[in-house]
Amino acid sequence: MTLPSSPAGRLAPRLSRGATPGAGGGVSRVLRRAYRRHYFHAYLFVAPVLIAFGLFRVWPAVQTLYFSLFKVELLRGQLTFVGLQNFADLVGDAIFRQAFVNTVIYAAVIVPVAAGLGLGLAVLCHEPFRGREVLKAIYFAPMVTSTVAAAMVWWWLYNPQYGLFNVFLRLLHLPTSSWLLSSTMALPSIILFSVWKTLGYNMVIYLAGLQGVPQEFYEVATLDGAGAWQRFWRITLPLLAPVTAFILIYNGIFAFQVFDQVFVLTGGGPANSTNVVVLELYRQAFQRYRFGYASAQAMVLFLLILGITLLQFRVSRRYEVTY
Amino acid sequence: MGRPPWWGVLLVLLLLVAGLPGAFAQPKTTITIWYPAGDITASAFHFRDPTLFLPFEVAHNVKVEPVALVYDTMQQKIFAAAAARDVADILFVDQSWVPGFLKEDMLEPVDPAKARRWLDSVSPEMVELSDYGGGKMFGYPQYGIDVYGITWNKAHFREAGLDPERPPQTWDELRDYAKRLTVRDAAGNITRVGYAIRHVGHPHGVVHKHLWAIWAAGADLVDNPLALKGGQPKFNNPAGRAALKLVHDMIYVDRSTSLAFPDPRAAFLRGIASMQISETVSIRARQPREAPGMPWGTGWGTALPPVPKAGMRPVTNLNAWMYTVPRQARNKELAWRLIEWVNSEIKDYELAKRFEATPRFKANWAKEPFKSDSYAQTLLKMYPYGRKYPINLGLNGIMDALGAAIQNAWHNRMSIEEALALADRQARQAILDAAK
Numbered sequence: 067m068t069l070p071s072s073p074a075g076r077l078a079p080r081l082s083r084g085a086t087p088g089a090g091g092g093v094s095r096v097l098r099r100a101y102r103r104h105y106f107h108a109y110l111f112v113a114p115v116l117i118a119f120g121l122f123r124v125w126p127a128v129q130t131l132y133f134s135l136f137k138v139e140l141l142r143g144q145l146t147f148v149g150l151q152n153f154a155d156l157v158g159d160a161i162f163r164q165a166f167v168n169t170v171i172y173a174a175v176i177v178p179v180a181a182g183l184g185l186g187l188a189v190l191c192h193e194p195f196r197g198r199e200v201l202k203a204i205y206f207a208p209m210v211t212s213t214v215a216a217a218m219v220w221w222w223l224y225n226p227q228y229g230l231f232n233v234f235l236r237l238l239h240l241p242t243s244s245w246l247l248s249s250t251m252a253l254p255s256i257i258l259f260s261v262w263k264t265l266g267y268n269m270v271i272y273l274a275g276l277q278g279v280p281q282e283f284y285e286v287a288t289l290d291g292a293g294a295w296q297r298f299w300r301i302t303l304p305l306l307a308p309v310t311a312f313i314l315i316y317n318g319i320f321a322f323q324v325f326d327q328v329f330v331l332t333g334g335g336p337a338n339s340t341n342v343v344v345l346e347l348y349r350q351a352f353q354r355y356r357f358g359y360a361s362a363q364a365m366v367l368f369l370l371i372l373g374i375t376l377l378q379f380r381v382s383r384r385y386e387v388t389y
Numbered sequence: 390m391g392r393p394p395w396w397g398v399l400l401v402l403l404l405l406v407a408g409l410p411g412a413f414a415q416p417k418t419t420i421t422i423w424y425p426a427g428d429i430t431a432s433a434f435h436f437r438d439p440t441l442f443l444p445f446e447v448a449h450n451v452k453v454e455p456v457a458l459v460y461d462t463m464q465q466k467i468f469a470a471a472a473a474r475d476v477a478d479i480l481f482v483d484q485s486w487v488p489g490f491l492k493e494d495m496l497e498p499v500d501p502a503k504a505r506r507w508l509d510s511v512s513p514e515m516v517e518l519s520d521y522g523g524g525k526m527f528g529y530p531q532y533g534i535d536v537y538g539i540t541w542n543k544a545h546f547r548e549a550g551l552d553p554e555r556p557p558q559t560w561d562e563l564r565d566y567a568k569r570l571t572v573r574d575a576a577g578n579i580t581r582v583g584y585a586i587r588h589v590g591h592p593h594g595v596v597h598k599h600l601w602a603i604w605a606a607g608a609d610l611v612d613n614p615l616a617l618k619g620g621q622p623k624f625n626n627p628a629g630r631a632a633l634k635l636v637h638d639m640i641y642v643d644r645s646t647s648l649a650f651p652d653p654r655a656a657f658l659r660g661i662a663s664m665q666i667s668e669t670v671s672i673r674a675r676q677p678r679e680a681p682g683m684p685w686g687t688g689w690g691t692a693l694p695p696v697p698k699a700g701m702r703p704v705t706n707l708n709a710w711m712y713t714v715p716r717q718a719r720n721k722e723l724a725w726r727l728i729e730w731v732n733s734e735i736k737d738y739e740l741a742k743r744f745e746a747t748p749r750f751k752a753n754w755a756k757e758p759f760k761s762d763s764y765a766q767t768l769l770k771m772y773p774y775g776r777k778y779p780i781n782l783g784l785n786g787i788m789d790a791l792g793a794a795i796q797n798a799w800h801n802r803m804s805i806e807e808a809l810a811l812a813d814r815q816a817r818q819a820i821l822d823a824a825k
Contacts, residue, residue: 140472141493160811161793226649227661242578246651247589249800333461336589336648337796352465354786355493356822 127368130361138357152362162363164338165346169367172257172342173321180261181313184268185306189298191269192276202273206266213263217330220259221246224331249339252332256340259327268313275309276302304385311382315375322371343367419452420723421477423467425710426457432531432710433457433481434674435744443732451723461591464489471495471717478724480713484518485593485778487527487711487786491617492782492823497721499526503729510734514772515749518709521780522615529732530709533746535668536768536775537601537706538691540685545570545581545663556664556692560602560635563664563695567645570663583645585653585662586636590797592792597706598653598667599795601694602632604704604776610787611820614779618824624791625813631697633798633805640799650798658683662690668693668708669771670746673764685764692767693774707775786819 107132134153136148156162191202208216223230224245233244245255283301292300303310325344328334332340343363351360424436435441442453456477458466464486470476471493490496499507504526508516518530543553549569553628557563567583574580587598596610603609608629611620623629639646650656653665654672658679669691676683683689693703712728714721730736734750741748747765748754759765778784794812797803803811 139493141468141495161815225651227651242649247648247650249796249802333590335796337800337802338793339800339802347788348465352468353789354819355468355489 103286130364133358133361134365136358138361140355140357148358152359153366154304155359156362156366161338161341162343162346165334165341165343166366168253168340169322169324169342169344171253172260172324173318175257176260176264176321177314179257180264180268180317183261184265184313185272185310187265187269188276189302191273197310202269205269208263209223209266209270211263213326214330215265217259217327221331224255246332247336249336252336252340256327259331260321260324264317264326268317271313272306272309273319275306279305307382307385311378311385315378317377318374319371322367322374390770393748410819417450417487417722418720419454420479420720420727422453422455422479422481423458423463423477424455425460425463425483427460431758432670432744432746433535435740435768439442439609442727442825443795445727449723449726453727469635471715474717475802476715476717476719477731478714478718479728480715481531482528482711482713483593484530484709485597485784487521487713488617488778488780488782488786488823489785490713490715491521491527491780492785495715495717496527497716497725499528500725501525507732508644510751511749512751512772514707514775517775518707518777522617528713529728530711532737532741532749533670533744534707534709534749535670536771537597537666537694537708538768538771539664539666539670539694540657540669540689540691541664542657542660542689543687544683549663554690556690557695559695559699560697564635564639564643564645567664568643568694571645577707579644579647579649580660580661582647582650582656583664584639585650585656585665586639586646586799587653588648590652592796594790595792595795596788597708599632601666601705602635605694605696606632609634609779610781610784610791610816611781614776614781617668617780617782620781620820622787622790622813622816622820624807624816626806629809630805633809635672637799637805641801657689662765669768673745679736691771693771696755703774705771705775707772707777765823781820783816783820783822783823786822787816790815790819 083115127197131146135147135149137144137148139145187205191198222228226232226242226244226247229245231245235242243251246252279302283305284297287297321342324342325348328340328342328345329348330339334345345369347360347363350356350363412433419498421435425433427433436455436457441455445451446453457559463482464544467476467480467482467490487496498504501524504519504524507526507529508519508524511519514534514536515530517577518534519526521527537557541553541556546553549566550565551569553603557566563584569585571579571765572580572581587595589595600610607626608626609623612623613620636646640648650662653662654667654675656662657665657672660680660683672691673685676685676689680688696703696707712732714724714728718724732749734752737748737750738753738756740746742758747768748759753759754769779787781787793815794808797808797811798805802808
């Protein structure tokens with residue numbers, strides 16, 4: 067069926083008047099030209115975005131791939147081809163390995179925890195109760211706060227001598243912690259901050275998803291004698307699968323690129339215990355001036371994110387539900 | 390749309406005409422200076438004084454614009470800006486960064502004749518800091534140079550039954566004093582450390598604060614500190630291990646210091662640390678604001694850091710912030726003229742006196758107030774024991790590696806031996822990379 071608004075649809079009467087029957091090649095040529103003329107304007111409108119995207123996203127990515135094969139000396143303007151040497155050096159780099167492991171731990175914890183808590187909060191806020199909107203606003207506020215500003219506040223909250231967390235622990239007669247100053251507690255402390263920062267966003271997305279679940283399903287299930295837990299497990303969760311997939315993919319991509327909070331809260335320390343891949347490549351590029359090597363690290367991170375995202379897409383398709 | 394009212398047009402014209410003389414009176418050139426923000430170095434405060442460069446601005450019809458950058462990212466910003474050919478005309482930089490910049494061929498050398506004149510006129514410690522081999526200079530060290538010393542809180546000493554005029558002289562004394570000065574609450578938590586350490590943050594900062602022990606024990610960052618290229622790291626040895634073990638024992642055996650305390654200078658000034666070793670000039674500059682009840686002389690004292698055994702020669706860090714001109718500067722000639730003006734003998738005296746800092750020129754040390762100022766004279770006595778950082782082009786990587794090793798060892802993520810062995814491998818690679 068041809069849509070009336072499409073160029074082919076609008077051209078149909080003109081063609082029936084002007085085109086000679088049997089001249090198939092001529093018709094398709096006219097159609098192609100009409101298509102081109104029609105879409106030219108569309109391309110014109112999206113051109114600024116495409117150009118900006120190409121310049122500031124695609125081109126740097128291509129250049130990073132290119133630089134990863136060179137020893138780059140930006141100030142001297144010298145590029146020396148080293149092939150895959152930068153990638154080979156990564157294998158034996160203990161600090162990069164640690165940064166990689168820390169990044170994976172960070173992502174593996176924050177993505178499911180923030181998604182799970184976001185879902186819990188969304189289910190809670192989906193029910194009508196007094197102060198619901200205030201609660202939603204409180205949970206969403208961290209999302210719209212600058213990460214750096216929020217991290218500075220948390221830096222003080224974590225202060226072992228004066229921070230609120232230790233003050234509360236002391237009030238409860240519980241042992242205090244060194245938080246960011248401890249090599250064992252620093253990464254969990256950053257994860258806690260990130261969960262707090264991400265939770266509100268996940269809650270809002272899940273709330274939107276919950277509003278799309280038809281009420282009849284719950285009514286029928288209730289009539290069949292299903293309890294609250296069964297309704298959640300058998301109806302809510304499966305029907306929210308596409309939303310969950312989106313949250314896992316979206317949060318996963320950002321979790322692997324974590325930088326701001328680590329940079330502000332610990333700078334990667336103590337003893338590299340919170341060093342992550344993006345921070346490490348930043349250090350290699352801007353502290354050690356090894357741009358080629360840093361580019362190779364960026365490519366590894368890119369491949370990791372690509373692989374995990376494709377895997378998530380594949381897995382999430384299995385749980386797609388049509389209703 | 391109607392015509393604009395005649396009075397509106399007249400007003401705009403009048404404003405334009407009135408603004409013309411002002412526009413013409415603007416200086417033609419702006420010289421930018423990048424310096425570290427905050428408390429990182431005492432002398433950086435001076436750039437906030439709007440009158441600092443005023444005579445130069447008037448004399449040369451230029452505008453001097455100091456721009457503060459955060460210390461932790463300053464080095465990276467400079468490098469990125471230089472690569473983009475959009476860097477400041479003058480860089481006021483930490484001397485330990487200079488080899489990294491030289492590796493990238495980023496700094497202009499000082500004119501040889503002017504360098505000779507400078508080296509002939511300044512005090513010996515300043516000669517050591519300025520000379521990059523054979524009288525070659527890449528900038529001028531600032532007045533009020535940093536010499537590291539142990540600073541102690543005299544009230545805490547009295548409280549612990551220690552002589553407030555006698556700081557620890559040996560490592561054993563340091564451990565003993567620190568134990569006696571540590572205070573705990575009823576639950577046994579440390580509320581005041583005897584000795585505060587730096588164990589987090591920029592690896593360079595961690596090395597800076599412990600180099601006194603590494604040097605005193607007989608280890609070093611590299612085997613030939615005065616060579617720009619080549620050489621080997623010299624810290625993965627018994628001396629290096631002993632230096633790291635000193636603090637490790639204080640953390641885990643004596644429990645006289647703690648990983649739960651902040652930067653040693655901040656801890657000392659807040660009264661939650663009794664002793665610390667770092668930049669004495671910084672304590673001097675910050676104390677009146679941050680700890681007004683602890684004045685120099687009666688409240689706190691400074692001396693050379695302790696040595697491993699009695700009779701050994703003390704050693705400490707001598708570090709400066711330097712005025713340098715990057716090769717990518719837009720106004721090189723004016724930048725050099727400004728640097729030479731601010732580092733002249735007259736300005737050295739005037740500014741050091743105004744900001745209560747130590748001068749650089751031999752002639753100025755002979756004048757008042759420096760001649761009889763107790764703090765300046767204490768520092769002057771410490772200078773001969775000061776040692777500057779190696780000038781090896783791989784210094785950045787060496788400091789990164791050793792800084793991480795110190796953290797790994799003190800946080801018990803690795804044994805001291807493993808941490809230093811790993812750092813040794815990384816430092817060797819940094820030296821090799823820099824020499825290419």
